[in-house]
Amino acid sequence: MEHDIIIAGGSYAGLSAGLQLARARQKVLVIDAGQRRNRFAATSHGFLGQDGRAPGDIVNDARAQLMDYPTVEWASDSAIHAVRDADGFVMETAHGQRYSAKRLLLATGVIDELPDVPGLTERWGKSVFHCPYCHGYELEQGPIGVLATSPMSLHHALMLPDWGPTTFFTNGVFEPDLEQRQSLAQRGVTLVPERVERIEGERANVVLVDGRVIAIDGLFVLPRTRVASSLAASLGCNFEEGPLGAFIQTDPMTRETSVPGVFACGDAAMPFGSVALAVGDGVRAGSGVHRSLIFQAHP
CATH class of the missing domain: 3.50.50.60 (FAD/NAD(P)-binding domain)
Known part of the structure; x- marks a missing residue:
C-alpha cells in the first residue's frame, strides 16, 4: 500500500x-x-x-x-x-x-453559483461577497446591499445593518410578508422590490430596470x-x-x-x-x- x-x-x-x-x-x-x-x-x-x-x-x-x-x-x-x-x-x-x-x-x-445578473461575477470577492463576518467590517459602515437569491436572503438582510445602512433588493425572488416587513423596518432596512438589471461602477452600484442607480460600497449575495x-x-x-x-x-x-x-x-x-x-x-x-x-x- x-x-x-x-x-x-x-x-x-x-x-x-x-x-x-x-x-x-x-x-x-x-x-x-x-x-x-x-x-x-x-x-x-x-x-x-x-x-x-x-x-x-x-x-x-x-x-x-x-x-x-x-x-x-x-x-x-x-x-x-x-x-x-x-x-x-x-x-x-x-x-x-x-x-x-x-x-x-x-x-x-x-x-x-451566482445569480445571472450582469456585473456580479467580475466583482465576486472584491465588492460582492457572501459572508458579513468575513468582509462587512472593511466596508467602514458605508452603504450595503443585499441581493435576494432565496427566502434565506431575509436572514442576510436582517444581519447586515450592524455593518452599515442596508438596502434589500428582493429582485422578484420572493415577497416578504407583513411580519418580515416589520422586522426589516425595525432593523432600518430599505426594501427595494424592483428587479435588478445589472451591477456596475468601481464598487457595486445597483442598476434597476426602471433606470434608477443605487450606489453601495458592497453587495452581499447568498449563492x-x-x-x-x-x-x-x-x-x-x-x-x-x-x-x-x-x-x-x-x-x-x-x-x-x-x-x-x-x-x-x-x-x-x-x-x-x-x-x-x-x-x-x-x-x-x-x-x-x-x-x-x-x-x-x-x-
Missing part, C-alpha cells in the same frame, strides 16, 4: 486534516489543483491569528509547514476517480496517475453551492440538502461518510463555510481518519 491516506483537496480543510495525520506519522498524499474557493478575495478575515492576510499566503505557509513532515507527499493534480479494491482505494488523477491508500479524505470544497468534485457521488456517498445546496453527509464526530473508509470535511461537508470552520473541520476529520486506522477493520 502506497499511502495510509489520500486527501483530495489541499486548501484549508485538507491541509488542516493532513497536519493531524502527519503528526501521527501517517503516510499522507495530498492531491490538489490549486482552485481555492476564496481565490478571488484579496484578504481573509475572521480566522484567529491570520486576520487580514492574503488567502494565498495563508495556504502557502500552511502547505510549507505540512510538507516539512517526512511522511507527506504532494501532487499538483486533480483527483477525478476513485474505486475500492481489496486493500483500500485507488485514486486516479487528471494527469493519468494512479495512487493507492487505505483511506480517502475528500476536502474538495464547493463551487459558488447556491455545489460540491466541486464528483468523487463523493461516484463512490456512492450520501448527501444532505442544505439551505444553499447539497453537501456530503458525514458522521458529526469522525467525519466518515456513508461509505466505510471514505471521509469528508470542509465546505463540501457542511451547509455553511468559512476559513476558520474549514480548519476546525479538518482537525476533526484528520483525527477521525487516524482513529479509524487503529480501531476499525474496514475497508
Whole structure:
C-alpha cells in the first residue's frame, strides 16, 4: 500500500486534516489543483491569528509547514476517480496517475453559483461577497446591499445593518410578508422590490430596470453551492440538502461518510463555510481518519 491516506483537496480543510495525520506519522498524499474557493478575495478575515492576510499566503505557509513532515507527499493534480479494491482505494488523477491508500479524505470544497445578473461575477470577492463576518467590517459602515437569491436572503438582510445602512433588493425572488416587513423596518432596512438589471461602477452600484442607480460600497449575495468534485457521488456517498445546496453527509464526530473508509470535511461537508470552520473541520476529520486506522477493520 502506497499511502495510509489520500486527501483530495489541499486548501484549508485538507491541509488542516493532513497536519493531524502527519503528526501521527501517517503516510499522507495530498492531491490538489490549486482552485481555492476564496481565490478571488484579496484578504481573509475572521480566522484567529491570520486576520487580514492574503488567502494565498495563508495556504502557502500552511502547505510549507505540512510538507516539512517526512511522511507527506504532494501532487499538483486533480483527483477525478476513485474505486475500492481489496486493500483500500485507488485514486486516479487528471494527469493519468494512479495512487493507492487505505483511506480517502475528500476536502474538495464547493463551487459558488451566482445569480445571472450582469456585473456580479467580475466583482465576486472584491465588492460582492457572501459572508458579513468575513468582509462587512472593511466596508467602514458605508452603504450595503443585499441581493435576494432565496427566502434565506431575509436572514442576510436582517444581519447586515450592524455593518452599515442596508438596502434589500428582493429582485422578484420572493415577497416578504407583513411580519418580515416589520422586522426589516425595525432593523432600518430599505426594501427595494424592483428587479435588478445589472451591477456596475468601481464598487457595486445597483442598476434597476426602471433606470434608477443605487450606489453601495458592497453587495452581499447568498449563492447556491455545489460540491466541486464528483468523487463523493461516484463512490456512492450520501448527501444532505442544505439551505444553499447539497453537501456530503458525514458522521458529526469522525467525519466518515456513508461509505466505510471514505471521509469528508470542509465546505463540501457542511451547509455553511468559512476559513476558520474549514480548519476546525479538518482537525476533526484528520483525527477521525487516524482513529479509524487503529480501531476499525474496514475497508
